[in-house]
Amino acid sequence: MATLFSRVALLDWRHCLAVLAALWLVGCAQPVVEPPPPEPAPEPAEPKISPAQAKANKIAWRLSRGDRALARDRLLSPNYDNAYDHYQAVLLLESDNREAQLGLQAIVLRYLDMSRSAAQRSRFRDAEIYLDRAASVLPDNAAVQDMVARQREAMDKPLERPESSDSVRLNTSALAARSTEAKAQLATLAQRARSQDIMVLIVAASDAQGRWIYQTMREAVPGYLLRGDIKIGSPARIEFLPPP
Incomplete structure (x- = not known):
């Protein structure tokens, strides 16, 4: 009787081992499930530009x-x-x-x-x-x-134009140096041309000097289209031309 009991116990013990082994094999055979990757952070929305901007x-x-x-x-x-x-x-x-x-x-x-x-x-x-x-x-x-x-x-009609009766001579040395004095004088003359709305004739020693005189006068009256012409001659002066 004891022998029979021992055999039954032995069988139960072996059965348990077999069951445990089977369970272990099943567990090993299961694929490893990795956690899903994190969701990418949303890109920042571009600021909206108004139609006016x-x-x-x-x-x-x-x-x-x-x-x-x-x-x-x-x-x-x-x-x-x-x-x-x-x-x-x-x-x-x-x-x-x-x-x-x-x-x-x-x-x-x-x-x-x-x-x-x-x-x-x-x-x-x-x-x-x-x-x-x-x-x-x-x-x-x-x-x-x-x-x-x-x-x-x-x-x-490229004829020599006589000096106008309404002209202002420019300081030759100040003009050559493009000094503050020359710029102030030209600004005053530009203001007069704008107030009277008349054309000016710029008489200068060279075309480059004439362009500088015109540009300086134009900058003195922003927003106003200074009407002017340039002539090479001497003495350097600004002539105010009456309307035709």
Whole structure:
């Protein structure tokens, strides 16, 4: 009887071992399940730009491109990247934009300067072309058309123009040094030209000096298109020309 009990106990013990072994094998056979990767952090949303800010950005970009083209004498060409097109694009967005209006005036003045330089080298055909381009930039601006007409007339009749009865001589030494005194005198004369809305004739020793005088006077009356012409001669002076 004891022997039989021992055998049964032995069998139960072996059965338990077999069951445990089977369970262990099943556990080992199970694939290892790794935890899912963490969700990526959401990208920060780009700040929304209001329509007004988008328009201001576009205007600023166009003005920058226009100024750059103007500095490089890309006035009416090449297509789509010239000063005229950029300034006109600004005016389509904002019709009273002062910087774009002044940019167009600067194109006119540059063509007038190029026309004078060409005429002084007897390149009259080129001078005429530059005058035509100057007139085309602001065709409805009476002051621009008057400047073009006067320069065309001076080129057609290159006679020595007598000194006007209404003229102011410039300090030659101060002018040569481009001193503060010279700038102050030119600013005063520019203010007079604006108040009377009359054209000036700049008589200077050289074309470069004449351009500097004109630029200095123009900067003294911002927003006003100073109508002027340049003549090489002496003494250096500013002549105030009566209307035709």
